[in-house]
Amino acid sequence: MSVEIxxxxxxxxxxxxxxxxxDIKIGDIVxxxxxxxxxxxxxxxxxxxxxxxxPVDVRNNAILHAxxxxxxxxxxxxxxxxxxxxxxxxxxxxxxxxxKITGVRVIVGKGGMxxxxxxxxxxxxxxxxxxxxxxxVVAAVCVEEIVKAEWRDLGMPETxxxxxxxxxxxxxxxxxxxxxxxxxxxxxxxxxxxDEQVAEISKQVGFIK
Amino acid sequence: MxxxxxxxxxxxxxxxxxxxxLPDDVIAKLEELRAKEDSPMAKVIYDTMFRNQELAVKLNRxxxxxxxxxxxxVKCGTKFPLIDDLEALLKEAVIKATFETPLRHNSVETFDxxxxxxxxxxxxxxxxxDIVPHSDKCxxxxxxxxxxxxxxGHAMVLMPxxxxxxxxxxxxxxxxxxxxxxxxPLLVGVGVAxxxxxAALLSKKALMRPIGSHNPNERAAKMEKLLEDGINAxxxxxxxxxxxxxxxxxxxxxxxxxxxxxxxxxxxxCWSHRRGHIIFDKDxxxxxxxxxxxxx
Numbered sequence: 424m425s426v427e428i429x430x431x432x433x434x435x436x437x438x439x440x441x442x443x444x445x446d447i448k449i450g451d452i453v454x455x456x457x458x459x460x461x462x463x464x465x466x467x468x469x470x471x472x473x474x475x476x477x478p479v480d481v482r483n484n485a486i487l488h489a490x491x492x493x494x495x496x497x498x499x500x501x502x503x504x505x506x507x508x509x510x511x512x513x514x515x516x517x518x519x520x521x522x523k524i525t526g527v528r529v530i531v532g533k534g535g536m537x538x539x540x541x542x543x544x545x546x547x548x549x550x551x552x553x554x555x556x557x558x559x560v561v562a563a564v565c566v567e568e569i570v571k572a573e574w575r576d577l578g579m580p581e582t583x584x585x586x587x588x589x590x591x592x593x594x595x596x597x598x599x600x601x602x603x604x605x606x607x608x609x610x611x612x613x614x615x616x617x618d619e620q621v622a623e624i625s626k627q628v629g630f631i632k
Numbered sequence: 633m634x635x636x637x638x639x640x641x642x643x644x645x646x647x648x649x650x651x652x653x654l655p656d657d658v659i660a661k662l663e664e665l666r667a668k669e670d671s672p673m674a675k676v677i678y679d680t681m682f683r684n685q686e687l688a689v690k691l692n693r694x695x696x697x698x699x700x701x702x703x704x705x706v707k708c709g710t711k712f713p714l715i716d717d718l719e720a721l722l723k724e725a726v727i728k729a730t731f732e733t734p735l736r737h738n739s740v741e742t743f744d745x746x747x748x749x750x751x752x753x754x755x756x757x758x759x760x761x762d763i764v765p766h767s768d769k770c771x772x773x774x775x776x777x778x779x780x781x782x783x784x785g786h787a788m789v790l791m792p793x794x795x796x797x798x799x800x801x802x803x804x805x806x807x808x809x810x811x812x813x814x815x816x817p818l819l820v821g822v823g824v825a826x827x828x829x830x831a832a833l834l835s836k837k838a839l840m841r842p843i844g845s846h847n848p849n850e851r852a853a854k855m856e857k858l859l860e861d862g863i864n865a866x867x868x869x870x871x872x873x874x875x876x877x878x879x880x881x882x883x884x885x886x887x888x889x890x891x892x893x894x895x896x897x898x899x900x901x902c903w904s905h906r907r908g909h910i911i912f913d914k915d916x917x918x919x920x921x922x923x924x925x926x927x928x
Contacts, residue, residue: 450673452673452676489697490697490698490736491697491736492693492694492697492699492734492735492736494734504693504694504697504734505693505694505695505696505697505736506697507696507697507698509698509779509780510779510780510783510813510814511813512813533780533813533815533871534812534813534814534871534872535812535813535872553871553873555676555677555680555681555870555871556696556780556815556871556902557681557684557695557696557815557902557903557904558680558681558683558684558695558696559684559688559693559694559695559696559697559698560684560687560688560691560693560694560695561680561683561684561687563693563697564687564691577747578737578746578747578749579736579737579747579749580736580737580738580747581747593676593680595673595676595871595873605873606812606872606873609812609872609873609874610808610812612867613808613812613866613867613868614808616865616866616867617804617805617807617808617866619865620804620862620863620865620866621797621800621801621804621862623862624797624800624804624858624859624862625797625800625801627854627858628795628796628797628799628800628851628855628858629795629796629797630795630796630851631792631795631796
C-alpha cells in the first residue's frame, strides 16, 4: 500500500502505482515519502529530444521541477541547503513524452501546466502537484539524504539530484489522474473577472482628453 | 584591510542577509495579507511561507533556492571615494556571497550556454547607474532577480489612442497569463514613458520603492490604487491558487513621453521580494533602510 494516513496527513510512499492515485483529486493536499529526483529544463530535453536514457530510475517515483542549492560534503556526498519548485510550465512542451518514456507517477513543481501534462496524467496515471514556492528551507528539511547526483555536467541547478524525502510537502494537487486541471479551471474565473476589472478601471483613467 | 576590501565584505554580507531575511516592509505586508485570507488552502500556503522564513533564519540558509541574478541600482555621488572601484567590487562581492551564503549559481553565458559556476558573467551582476552630482555618498539597492518573477516581465509601446485604458489592459493581461505562476502575492512595478527600455527600467526601479509608498503624481497614485484593487479582485490569491489578495502593492514610475507613443512595461517581484537598501558615506559608515537589525 503506497498511501498512508498519519496525523491526518495523506502521504504517498514510493513506489506509487496508478491505482494509488485514483482517489486523489485536484485541490487535495498530500505529502510524499521516498524517492524524489530534481529534474528540469535540459534533463527533459535530453530524455525527449535527444532520446538519452535517464540515469536515475524515476519509474513509479516522483520528480521535482527544481534547481536546488547544494553544499558538497566529503566522499562525494552532498547536503541539500535550499530546494523549491521552479515554473513547471517550462517543462510543458516535453512532459507528455517524458511521462510516457520514464513512467514517473508524481510531478511536483510550481504553477500550472497544460494539455500535454494533463493528457499524460490521464493516459499514464500520474499527478502534478505544486509545493508552495519560495519555501526552500521547509522543503530542504524534508530531504533525508541525497542518494546520488547524475548529469552533473549541467551544473548545480540542473543536475539530477536523487533524494530520499520524508513527508515532503504540503503538495497541492493541480492535475489529477483523471486529467482535471486546477489552474486551467481557475483561469476561466480569473479571465472573466479580469475583463470586468479592465472595463471598470478604464472608466476612471481617461487622462488623455 | 583597505577600503575596497572593506566595502566588498560589507556588500557580500548584506547580500547574504537579504537571501535569508525579507525586508521589513514585505514581512509586515505579508502578515497583513495572511490575516485577511480565510480559505483553508490560502491558510496552508501562508503557514508554509511563515514557517519557511523562520527556518531560514534559524538554520541560516537562503529562504528561497532561487537567489536570482544580482541586480544593483546604484545612486552614486561623484565625490564618493570608491566610485572608480564600485562596479568591480560589486562583482567581487557577489562571488564572495555566492560561496559564503551560499547562493545558487545563476549566471549562464549566452550563446556559449554554460553556467559560469560563480554567479557572475558577462554583464552580471547587473549595475544600473545613477550619478549624483556634488555628493560623497553611495546609495545601493540590491535585488535578487529570481527566474519565476522575472518571467512575467513585458514591455511594449502603445499608440496614444489606446491611452491609460490600454495600460490597464496591458498590466492586467499579464497577471492572469504569467502573474499567477510568479509566486503571488506580487509586488507589481509599472513603468510609463516613451520607449521599451525607458519604461522597462522604470518598472524595475518601481519595485525598489517601499510597499505602501505612492507615486507623487495624484493621477498616477490613483492608478496605483485602482490597479491594486483591480488585480486583487481577480482572485488569483497566494500561489495563484485562489484568494482575496494577489498583490502586495502596485508601484508606478513615470517620465514624460513622446506625443506619439506610450511606452509601458511591467515587472513583478514575488512574495519573497529580496530587495535591500543600504547607504554608505565616504568613510563607509552605513545605514540599512530595508532591514532592521543588520550588523556588520
